[in-house]
Amino acid sequence: MTNSEKIFAEAVNYIPGGVNSPVRAFGSIGSTPRMIKRAEGSKLYDEDGREYIDFVCSWGPMILGHNHPKVREAVQEACERGLSFGAATKIEVEMAKLICESVPSIEMIRMVNSGTEAVMSAIRLARGYTKRDKIVKFAGCYHGHSDSLLIQAGSGALTAGIPDSAGVPEGCTKDTLSAVYNDLSSVEELFGQFPEEIACVVVEPVAANMGVVVPKEGFLKGLRSLCDRYGALLLFDEVITGFRLCFGGAQEYFGVKADLAAYGKIIGAGMPVGAYGGKREIMELVAPLGPVYQAGTLSGNPVAMAAGYTQLSILKEHPEYYDALHKKADDFFGRMKEIVKEAGAPCQVNHIASLGCLFFTQEPVTDYRSAKTSDTKAYAAYCNVMLEKGIYPAPAQFEAMFLSMAHTKEELEKTLEGIRSFFKFSA
Ligand code: KE4
DSSP: OHHHHHHHHHHHHHHHGGGSSSGGGOOGGGGGOOEEEEEBBBBEEETTEEEEESSSGGGGOOOOOOOOOHHHHHHHHHHTTOOSSSSOHHHHHHHHHHHHSTTTOSSSSEESHHHHHHHHHHHHHHHHHHHEEEEEEEEOOOOOGGGGOOOOOOOHHHHHHHHSOTTTOHHHHTTEEEETTHHHHHHHHHHHTTTTTEEEEEEESOOOOOBBBBTTTTTTHHHHHHHHTTTTTEEEEEETTTSSSSSSSHHHHTTTOSSSSEEEEEGGSSSSSSSEOOOOOHHTTTTSSSSSSOOOTTOHHHHHHHHHHHHHHHHHOOTHHHHHHHHHHHHHHHHHHHHHHHHSSSOOOETTTTTTEEEOSOOOOOSSSHHSSSSSSHHHHHHHHHHTEEEEEETTTTOOOOOOTTTTTTHHHHHHHHHHHHHHHHO
């Protein structure tokens, strides 16, 4: 038995499924999770000393690469001053200011501790502001595990085949309406049915929890105009896209302004951080200013702020990093498409900026239905072969591949070679 196998055998005795988040269990690829001991740059190292080129990047946060020296130093310095005070601090003001200055539509922002908490709070705020109860989400999109959003959810819920979770009372989901991603008519139909009852449309501006599905031309702009027409708020869930597609996130990348946006992942640089923000007139309803309650013992935690603020500051100071990252990613995913084509493999490659996905299906993937035509067994075979080659893709078909500033040309070359040989020997 490997050390990972030994540790995992013990883990399952104390933690449900042996993991603290379902997708880490490697269940859908039928193998034992690698117990990761440390990470550096683009690499993960497991408890057996094996090295992997990492395409999970902690599910998005590590855009600069793991264990960035400046982020580590900022965390270490913050720890010297104490871990948490339960009081206002200067660093959280600097963090809020940095985000408000970086995203035009964000005039005020509130820190929380996860993407789930960010989206959940933003929805409560949208309901409080509009005095409406219904929300529209998209099948296959994942916005964290709050009750009203576990309807046709993506990511681990889709991977585990439980997109509508047990334990969620009908009362929590009766106001959640499900639409089809990239299909404006499905949204228009819901607004037609409930013209004055929809508080917000919540959307991943790039859907990255059913694999990666890129918004069709005009889709996001169409959502913007439907929300304007019917007096609903547009909530961008930028937990993945925020500060990833570009420094201003999806709102800058696509030129579509949301009324509210949720953040996570990159803004914490690996520490537990989420945030939601938007127009001042909306955010001023949040307690203690207004009647929409939301709170958190560790929200704006000084150590987490030090990590996130440092990473965002580096990204702000180096816009050229995004250009280099996108060029690298365009080349990588472009060549992946060529490999798939040359192999005549029944696969699709979707990609945008530094996000991508290799789908094992003949069909172009543009929504939940087409994503679900993927052969998850074929994906599992691919993933296990790649792991043996020292390459660590997402251990589930319905997730994204994340590239970081730390991935080198040689590492991407090795990965493409691994994919090429997989298709050659599995033909
Ligand atoms: P967290 O509560 O996991 O910080 O964020 C929830 C969330 C919200 N919105 C989007 C668009 C997200 O992608 C996520 C979480 N992403 C998954 C990976 N697809 C987290 C990985 C996991 O669940 O272990």
